[in-house]
Amino acid sequence: xxxxxxxxxxxxxxxxxxxxxxxxxxxxxxxxxxxxxxxxxxxxxxxxxxxxxxxxxxxxxxxxxxxxxxxxxxxxxxxxxxxxxxxxxxxxxxxxxxxxxxxxxxxxxxxxxxxxxxxxxxxxxxxxxxxxxxxxxxxxxxxxxxxxxxxxxxxxxxxxxxxxxxxxxxxxxxxxxxxxxxxxxxxxxxxxxxxxxxxxxxxxxxxxxxxxxxx
Numbered sequence: 001x002x003x004x005x006x007x008x009x010x011x012x013x014x015x016x017x018x019x020x021x022x023x024x025x026x027x028x029x030x031x032x033x034x035x036x037x038x039x040x041x042x043x044x045x046x047x048x049x050x051x052x053x054x055x056x057x058x059x060x061x062x063x064x065x066x067x068x069x070x071x072x073x074x075x076x077x078x079x080x081x082x083x084x085x086x087x088x089x090x091x092x093x094x095x096x097x098x099x100x101x102x103x104x105x106x107x108x109x110x111x112x113x114x115x116x117x118x119x120x121x122x123x124x125x126x127x128x129x130x131x132x133x134x135x136x137x138x139x140x141x142x143x144x145x146x147x148x149x150x151x152x153x154x155x156x157x158x159x160x161x162x163x164x165x166x167x168x169x170x171x172x173x174x175x176x177x178x179x180x181x182x183x184x185x186x187x188x189x190x191x192x193x194x195x196x197x198x199x200x201x202x203x204x205x206x207x208x209x210x211x212x213x214x215x
Contacts, residue, residue, distance in 0.1 A: 005075065005078070006082060007078065008082075009081055009082055009085050010082065010085045010086060011084075011085030011086060012084075012085055012090070013081055013085065014081060014084055014085075014089075014090075014092055014093050014094055015077060015078075015081050015093075015094045015095070015096070016033060016093050016094065016095055018095055018096065018097045018101070018102075018106070021033060021093075021095060021106055022105055022106050025106055025107075025108065029108070030043055030066070030068075030107070030108065030111055031066065033066065033068070033093050034066045034090075034091060034093065036090065038064075040064060040065050040066030040091060041064055041065065042065050042066070042113040042147075043065070043066045043067075043068065043111060043112050043113055044058065044062075044065055044066070044067050044068070044112070044113055044114040044115075044116070045067075045068045045069075045070065045102075045107070045112050045114070045115050045116070046058075046067065046068070046069050046070065046116045046118070047070050047099035047102070047103075047115060047116065047117050047133070048070065048071060048072070048099055048117065048118070048120055048133070049069040049070065049071050049076070049080070049118075050071070050076065050118065050119070050194060050195075050196065051076065051079075051080075051194070051195050051196070052069060052071075052076065052079070052080035052083070053192075053194060053195055054116070054118055054192055054193075054194045055067055055069045055092065055116070056080065056083070056084065056087075056089065056092065057192045058192065059089050059091050059092040060087070060089055062091075063090075063091055064091075065091060065113075066091055066093070067091055067092040067093070068092075068093050068094075068095065068102075069092060069093070069094045069095070070094075070095050070097060070098075070099055070102045071094070071095075071096060072096065072097065072098050072099075073096075074096055077094050077095075077096045080094060081094055099117075099133060099138075100133075100138060103138070103141050103142060103145060104141065107145045108145070109144050109145060110144075110145070110146070110147050110148070111145060111147065112145045112146050112147065112150055113146075113147060113150050113151075114150060114151050114152075114153065115142055115145075115146070115150075115151070115152045115153065116153050117133065117134065117152075117153070117154045117155070118154075118155045118194055118197075119155055119156055119157060119194065119196055119197065119200075120132070120133040120134060120154075120156065120161075121133070122156065122158035122160070122161035124158065124160065124161075132161070132164070134154060134161075134164070134165050134168055134169075135168065136168050136171065136172070139152070139168055139169060139172050139175075140172060140174075143172055143174045143175050143214055144174075146214040147214070148214055148215075149213060149214060150213070150214050151178060151211055151212065151213050151214075152169070152175065152210075152211070152212045152213075152214075153209070153210065153211050153212075154169070154209075154210040154211075155197070155207065155208065155209050155210070156208050157197070157200045157205040157206065157207055157208070159206060159208075162184065162206075162208035165208070165210060166183050166184060166208075166210070169210055169212050170183075172212070174214055174215055175212040175213065175214060175215065176212065176213050176215055177210075177211075177212055177213075178211040178212060178213050179209075179210070179211055183210075184208045184209055184210045185208075185209045186206065186207050186208070186209070187207070187209075188209045188211075191209070
């Protein structure tokens with residue numbers, strides 16, 4: 001018997017309506033999303049945060065940084081907002097939307113210090129390849145939103161998708177490989193693993209971590 005979804009937020013609700021966020025950022029800049037304390041010095045965006053433990057951990061470790069968690073699943077956004085309400089974390093905002101829409105309509109150029117894309121759906125069937133998140137046009141859009149020296153970080157456990165990601169990232173002229181001469185790394189010291197990552201490592205799946213910097 002499945003557990004009933006709880007809708008109450010036992011504390012501060014750090015969800016932000018997408019349309020409201022666009023108005024706020026358009027009028028006052030992204031720092032206005034983090035009212036109620038000192039304005040963050042930089043912005044880090046997690047696109048498709050899943051269960052949310054990765055971005056929540058980053059936010060707790062860097063209280064002077066503003067974090068934006070993006071997830072298209074209402075259920076996942078709600079569950080993370082309920083968990084955050086029980087903590088002292090105040091520098092993380094959650095938006096229910098697609099990554100493509102957030103990048104295209106919400107984030108200004110040259111505004112993001114880091115993007116994280118952890119284990120996006122590989123869409124392994126050939127007829128579904130066009131649905132993959134990491135595609136040339138989207139990577140170009142991400143690069144334009146990065147500040148100079150900002151980084152785009154991508155992780156996948158899918159070997160074929162990793163090969164495609166490698167080619168796409170290497171082909172974006174405004175980005176350079178942080179891990180060069182390695183194309184990617186199987187381990188990144190100090191990285192907080194996601195819950196899915198731990199499960200997949202236990203199954204013996206290969207990890208591929210990419211990090212590219214805006215020139």
